[in-house]
Amino acid sequence: MVQFTYTVKSTKSDSYQRRLTFLPVNELLSVPKLQFKQNCGEDNICTDYLRITFNFSGFSSVIIGRHTELNLTVNLQNDYEDSSYTVVHFFYPLGLSFRKVNVPEASRHIPISCVPSEQPDQNVNNVVCGVSTPSFPAGSKIIFSVAFGITAKSTWGEKLVITANVTSNNKDRILNESAYTNEIPIQHAVALILIRGEESTHYINFSAITPQTKAVEHIYVVENLQEVKNLPVTLTFSVAVALGSSQIWNITNVSNDKDASCKEIGEIHENCSNMEAQQKEQVILDFQNVVCKLFQCSIISLGQKEPHHFRIKGNVSSSLISQHVKDRKLFLASSALVEYNRTKYVSMFGQEGSPLSIEILTEVEIYEEVNNKLYAAGIIGGLVLLIAAILLLRKCGFFERHYKNKVSGQNEELSPENESPTTEIGNMTSDKTASGQE
Template identity: 30%
Template sequence: MSVYQPIQSAYNKISLSVSHTSFDLSGDSLPDLAVGSNGAVLLLRSKPIVMVEAQVTFSPDQIPTNNSDCNSPSNNTAKVCFTMTNHSTVDVETVQAQINYTLTLDSTHNRAYIETPKQRQLFNTFTLDMAKTHCFSHEFNIKACPEDVVNELCNELGFTFEGVPSSDKLSPSLAQQAQTTTYHHLKFDTTDNLKVDFNFTGSTEVRVGIDDLLNVTVSVENREENSYNSRVTLTYPPGLSYRKFTIQQGRVECNSLDAKNGSSRGKSDCTIDKPVFKSNAKVVFTVSYGIDTNSELDRKILITANATSANAKHSQESELYQQKEIDVENTGRAVNVTVVIKVPVRLGDADIWVNPGSIKIQFNELCFYGCDSNDMLSNVQILGCDKHNDEEPTRSDVVDNIKKDLTVDCSVARCAVFRCNTSCDGHVYKLSANLSSGWIEQIGLQSAKFRLISTATWEYDRNKYIFFSPESENKPPVRQIVATVEVYTETDLTNAIIGGTVGGLVLLALITAGLYKAGFFQSVHADQGGAEPPEEQQ
């Protein structure tokens, strides 16, 4: 409180009276206190409250770093300005304050100074009023070619406030919200132009189970000013594990964290020529990743590379990000596939099999690794085969097509579909059932040799695997199971037997008659009746 009117010595008896209806008697938006005695009133007033704001600007607003002469420091100018505004109702023309300020250059380091005398702090005192903003310029130097151009200059400004009494004996007070210490930053002008690129060294595809490593060769160039704390971050999918890095050019250090539980991507963080990646410099290095033979890799592996630095900005021509893919061939390990078998079961209105529901699918398991000979031909019923909905034929002119091609397949006949889940390295499937003749009769051919064709193919996750075969354009093969059905007319042999018997008898009669006329039977009889016994010799 300030006394608005001096207390007179005659006021030897004082009483206090506070008005409950009007505390601000002076009109300055601050509470006042009135004291009365013997018909006189003494008014006690609050000091006027003001706000002071400080601002510092620099010219130039960034520190150049392309100075080739490391013996000549950079020059800069700091402009310090103070502004006072009323925080309560005050008399603008009478309010004043004395300001004492201190500017500390580069308060956290030692890269800036005042030339005369050579020191980091400068001081000044002046009287501040509300009529205008008061500014002061201070020249200073920045050391040439400082080692640390990443961390900006942190300049500290602090001031003290002392109110100057006005003609009515009132001196202003500084508002509690005023900041008497502020920090003003000056950045280095560091603009780099980074270009990052990479390739898969010696690989056009990843062959799981055959290849041990995937080598990623990375190159980074800086095509403009020095780059500070430069680094390249590579990301890679689960299934790959970081092994090592090899430097071909420059200075590089790499650390890596593999993906865990397939929830994220692995990350390799490589620093480049730390702390300064010089202008027009280049680094080349190779990061090697191990390939897990049991990993579930997609059909393509995505690798990304991202270059960053601590520079204030990057050139618009910078190439900071690259991503590339490489194909995956899953070999040397079992692949979960579904074998789809389609069997013709009905042609028109006639069943092809005596009982289509009795079709059995069996297989001989093919063993490739250390199998006993007794295991090679072990017939096993596939419990994993499920029958799905039948497929209707795709062609309508069934009989004409069969007569032309003598082929019965799923294009002309309804087919049963079986799906068999397996992870074995190989199977030989066998179909067994009894054929019906009804479907043959409706074709109308008395004799022919038909080809009854069933098919088998694969289904698999095409996002993870690719069937490598130039002949099939990387499509899974379709194998045919062919059964040959021969139809012929049954021959009636009754007439042939009768004719042969009659002909045989006629031939026998002719032979007998011929022998009789030739005297065969008479000569034989004569020889037997006229013969005399020979004489006995003595």
């Protein structure tokens, strides 16, 4: 059906328009009916065979927090007789919102338009797409894409399920492939960081003589910068504590500033660490015989920008270290590894499969302590020897002879200078006397 509406617009003056007589409005409308012919076969009864499938346009999963749009690539075809008023319904979760429909160049001869349903279901959304109205001819095929926006703050399950259903006004229909359902895994983007606490103990030293015990603390901070709900995280700490049977670092406590629970889960006696310092060939106990304790801490839900601080505390004794350190220096080491469900969560930093771990080193140095008593005795002894030497030289007359030699030398230097002015004055007096006689 095609509807025409006629209007009259005059360019004459207002007085001329007032003289015009218009027919009633209902007579300005003409509603003729245009007949179109359908390919319905010999029985003149159209039976369509509408087949629909779709995929997620290359997506293997939907990552909430990273992806903002989901595209469906839809294939629709009619494999039998003409279909009248063909309509495709898409049913999708509330976290998606319809944005647009795109038709590629090859299929633009078949018109399609989509609008969200005016009566959405409480649990799902619905969009309705009219295809080639009024008739979708036999043998026709169209490929189009439907774009949906993704709402990150919505509640998501483990999978996203979408159903497409194609209908028509045909009385007889082959329904084998008129509905299609597809699903895609849901993942959540996380932005986890693991850093070393600034208050960690980086250096301590001991005297080689005086036995001492000092506290060593390693602090790790884990934080999630991305908004995500219910992110459980587990941290595993590996701490080098002993060399063989000799305890070097006596761990007294592994704690958290929030609600995480920590416990010791065992020991490792071989290859217990991959510390970066080991690659630097630094002395970290001896990793061929080192013993590492393992501690595990669980965070039920790591919220956005809610850092958790983990503290590994223990005591180090100089007497135990000095027995094993020949170079007067070693490094105490610990490491932290963050683990989470990588099937459900994906790193925003593109580190899929790479472990999130760091290490902390504490340099321990043994120094030689100066004996103050011996040092003072040496100074006093030196002063006594110096005074004795001075007295001996004075008794021998060394200082008197030196003084006399110095005085006589000064007199010899001064005598020529004293005589020279007298002679010059005398000469000048004689010259003046001779001049007067003349």
